[in-house]
Amino acid sequence: MRMLLIHSDYLEYEVKDRALKNPEPISEEQKKGRLDEVLAVFISVEKVDETNPEEVVEKALTEIKDVAGQVKANRVFVYPFAHLSSELAKPDVALDVLRKLEERLRDEGFEVKRAPFGYYKAFKLSCKGHPLAELSRTIVPTGEVKA
Numbered sequence: 001m002r003m004l005l006i007h008s009d010y011l012e013y014e015v016k017d018r019a020l021k022n023p024e025p026i027s028e029e030q031k032k033g034r035l036d037e038v039l040a041v042f043i044s045v046e047k048v049d050e051t052n053p054e055e056v057v058e059k060a061l062t063e064i065k066d067v068a069g070q071v072k073a074n075r076v077f078v079y080p081f082a083h084l085s086s087e088l089a090k091p092d093v094a095l096d097v098l099r100k101l102e103e104r105l106r107d108e109g110f111e112v113k114r115a116p117f118g119y120y121k122a123f124k125l126s127c128k129g130h131p132l133a134e135l136s137r138t139i140v141p142t143g144e145v146k147a
């Protein structure tokens with residue numbers, strides 16, 4: 001899994017078109033979304049994650065909690081983003097991982113939104129620009145090699 005974490009004044013998105021034959025079903029309300037004062041986390045779920053998706057979710061949770069604690073963010077925007085890796089996981093595995101991560105972040109007390117999966121989306125982001133505002137993390141199941 002590759003994550004790009006951007007501490008932001010806001011992130012807002014608008015669904016434009018389907019990018020998969022079978023994108024995640026969404027309500028009218030989910031076609032647009034915005035969070036203010038948020039840690040935006042752009043995520044590519046990778047092929048290697050398919051060997052142990054549960055472990056990758058927990059490792060991603062640990063990393064996000066660590067960064068959120070450092071930048072004092074209590075809101076997280078989980079954003080499916082298929083552009084951080086050339087070794088992407090299958091869509092059904094990726095969606096399952098992102099749904100589980102969203103659930104675990106809520107368990108930990110964060111206010112969480114997740115952008116819809118399988119769509120092209122317009123988005124606006126205001127990065128805060130402080131030294132910890134732009135970070136990346138790579139996560140793999142134990143025993144796998146970080147490419």
Ligand SMILES: NCC(=O)N[C@H]1[C@@H](O)[C@H](n2cnc3c(N)ncnc32)O[C@@H]1CO
Pocket residue numbers: 019020043044045046080081082083088089090091094116117118119120121
């Ligand atoms: N910017 C727009 C976009 O990325 N759209 C992506 C994601 O929403 C989602 N997607 C598919 N596979 C993956 C994956 N392995 N990891 C994350 N998202 C995925 O499906 C769209 C087309 O690849």
